[in-house]
Amino acid sequence: MKLSVIGCGYLGAVHAAAMASIGHDVVGIDVDERKIAALSAGEAPFFEPGLPELLTQGVAAGNLRFTINMSAAQGAQVHFVGVGTPQQKDSHAADLTYVNAAIDALIPYLNPGDIVAGKSTVPVGTAAVLAERVAPTGATLVWNPEFLREGWAVEDTIDPDRLVVGVPGARTVSATQIVGGLSDMHEDVSSRFARSTTAGSDSTGSTSAALPAEGERAADILREVYHPAVAKGTPFIVTDLATAELVKVAANAFLATKISFINAMAEIAEATGADVTQLADAIGHDARIGRRFLGAGIGFGGGCLPKDIRAFAARAEELGRGESVSFLREVDAINLRRRERAVQLVVDAFDGQVVGKKVTVLGAAFKPHSDDIRDSPALDAAVRLRGLGADVTVTDPQAIENARRQHPQLAYVDDRDDALRGADAVIVVTEWDEYRRDLSPAHASSLVHGKIIVDGRNCLDAAAWRAEGWAYYGMGRP
Numbered sequence: 488m489k490l491s492v493i494g495c496g497y498l499g500a501v502h503a504a505a506m507a508s509i510g511h512d513v514v515g516i517d518v519d520e521r522k523i524a525a526l527s528a529g530e531a532p533f534f535e536p537g538l539p540e541l542l543t544q545g546v547a548a549g550n551l552r553f554t555i556n557m558s559a560a561q562g563a564q565v566h567f568v569g570v571g572t573p574q575q576k577d578s579h580a581a582d583l584t585y586v587n588a589a590i591d592a593l594i595p596y597l598n599p600g601d602i603v604a605g606k607s608t609v610p611v612g613t614a615a616v617l618a619e620r621v622a623p624t625g626a627t628l629v630w631n632p633e634f635l636r637e638g639w640a641v642e643d644t645i646d647p648d649r650l651v652v653g654v655p656g657a658r659t660v661s662a663t664q665i666v667g668g669l670s671d672m673h674e675d676v677s678s679r680f681a682r683s684t685t686a687g688s689d690s691t692g693s694t695s696a697a698l699p700a701e702g703e704r705a706a707d708i709l710r711e712v713y714h715p716a717v718a719k720g721t722p723f724i725v726t727d728l729a730t731a732e733l734v735k736v737a738a739n740a741f742l743a744t745k746i747s748f749i750n751a752m753a754e755i756a757e758a759t760g761a762d763v764t765q766l767a768d769a770i771g772h773d774a775r776i777g778r779r780f781l782g783a784g785i786g787f788g789g790g791c792l793p794k795d796i797r798a799f800a801a802r803a804e805e806l807g808r809g810e811s812v813s814f815l816r817e818v819d820a821i822n823l824r825r826r827e828r829a830v831q832l833v834v835d836a837f838d839g840q841v842v843g844k845k846v847t848v849l850g851a852a853f854k855p856h857s858d859d860i861r862d863s864p865a866l867d868a869a870v871r872l873r874g875l876g877a878d879v880t881v882t883d884p885q886a887i888e889n890a891r892r893q894h895p896q897l898a899y900v901d902d903r904d905d906a907l908r909g910a911d912a913v914i915v916v917t918e919w920d921e922y923r924r925d926l927s928p929a930h931a932s933s934l935v936h937g938k939i940i941v942d943g944r945n946c947l948d949a950a951a952w953r954a955e956g957w958a959y960y961g962m963g964r965p
């Protein structure tokens with residue numbers, strides 16, 4: 488199938504390359520000429536494991552190309568829109584400038600019957616407005632939120648744990664799950680709904696109705712796009728536009744809440760001498776809770792969770808339902824307090840005398856396996872420590888170039904051991920294997936000047952570091 492992908496950032500470039508890898512004919516379109524030049528040469532403009540291979544393959548095979556010309560979208564049957572939706576500069580709401588601009592630029596090239604599939608994370612209600620704008624072209628707008636994690640983006644795109652498609656006119660169809668392969672792709676959709684509910688295949692139990700023809704057709708086309716995942720039985724949820732938009736922000740809000748919950752427990756642990764990592768293990772054994780995303784530490788960052796919970800809260804206020812998600816403000820506040828806490832641990836380790844102390848910051852990316860530094864807790868800590876007068880050196884296996892562009896005032900060293908040499912204290916803020924697994928306390932001892940280590944990710948073996956004579960400080964663990 489011919490596809491266009493508009494916006495070739497962390498989401499779009501991976502989506503384009505992944506769609507080409509499953510056999511589609513894909514054009515990626517972006518306004519950033521440098522990004523397009525790199526992608527056209529088969530090079531990834533950012534670090535994402537597995538992406539370079541897919542780009543090389545697709546570009547060489549000729550079914551993946553990139554351009555800055557929107558006119559190249561003409562003739563594609565599905566147009567994915569994955570441009571950025573950052574936080575507005577002067578408020579917590581999402582900035583929809585890029586989404587609006589992308590849709591406006593695309594409209595002249597749409598043909599009747601085309602599908603415009605929004606992938607950006609947007610405030611609920613956005614899709615309905617965009618659908619009206621697209622309607623005169625005869626194309627159909629659907630919302631197909633993305634759940635990929637950076638660092639696992641290729642795998643998550645090709646083999647997601649669920650696919651969600653919001654289609655027009657599906658108001659009475661509430662989160663009905665349809666599991667089906669290509670074989671029944673052209674089967675009458677109402678009988679498929681009937682089958683999925685009577686078979687009880689993870690349906691919500693709510694009544695379902697046949698989709699209007701436009702929505703039915705759009706859902707079928709998206710099924711065809713994602714044919715390998717559909718064929719293996721990946722849950723494929725067809726719903727209305729608003730629910731699809733909400734599923735995305737609800738998922739990120741839940742993940743952020745889970746992290747802040749355990750970080751709140753870390754604060755209590757700090758006041759009582761308890762160990763939050765053991766607490767997380769213990770409650771995580773309860774399958775209803777689960778251990779994943781109970782990693783207490785310096786908290787969440789990145790281009791999504793922080794801005795998505797703020798945008799969600801702002802949208803809820805607009806809807807007159809601010810109090811329904813007012814807890815997200817607390818989730819945000821807990822998260823930001825952990826950044827302060829990590830910095831305070833360094834300051835306290837020097838009895839408040841941090842001025843002029845050499846502090847090595849291990850990590851700049853917001854998480855390992857990524858070069859993304861958007862709202863990175865690691866860099867936040869580095870900047871704060873420098874602001875307090877420390878002599879800060881930052882290192883990271885992938886993110887130094889991005890970090891230097893955003894924070895040129897910090898000192899950067901590529902090599903981990905060079906960064907550690909002569910340090911008075913070390914703080915681990917991104918749990919790369921290079922720091923978590925591969926750095927032994929004995930080796931670190933041979934490099935540093937002072938044996939103080941703050942484990943901002945609770946990723947080190949505290950006992951092993953202490954045995955080597957280090958003063959070890961974790962986040963919510965003794």
Ligand SMILES: NC(=O)C1=CN([C@@H]2O[C@H](COP(=O)(O)OP(=O)(O)OC[C@H]3O[C@@H](n4cnc5c(N)ncnc54)[C@H](O)[C@@H]3O)[C@@H](O)[C@H]2O)C=CC1
Nearest residue numbers: 494496497498517518519570571572585588589607608633
């Ligand atoms: N990064 C991630 O892991 C995920 C991101 N998302 C959502 O996807 C959207 C994109 O996120 P990222 O890829 O991380 O952002 P990004 O900033 O890496 O990429 C956005 C791209 O859109 C391009 N762009 C802006 N205006 C354009 C226009 N008018 N026409 C064509 N291209 C244009 C930019 O040049 C940039 O390359 C956001 O809404 C985000 O919340 C959703 C799930 C995962």
Ligand SMILES: O=C(O)[C@H]1O[C@H](OP(=O)(O)OP(=O)(O)OC[C@H]2O[C@@H](n3ccc(=O)[nH]c3=O)[C@H](O)[C@@H]2O)[C@H](O)[C@@H](O)[C@@H]1O
Nearest residue numbers: 633634635636637746780781782786787788789791853854
């Ligand atoms: O909307 C998005 O962009 C994406 O946001 C997150 O993905 P991502 O931002 O790539 O990273 P996560 O793995 O979720 O980590 C987010 C932050 O939480 C932190 N984190 C994660 C887990 C944990 O236990 N503790 C913790 O502090 C990480 O260090 C990182 O800073 C979601 O996990 C994706 O499903 C979603 O698609």
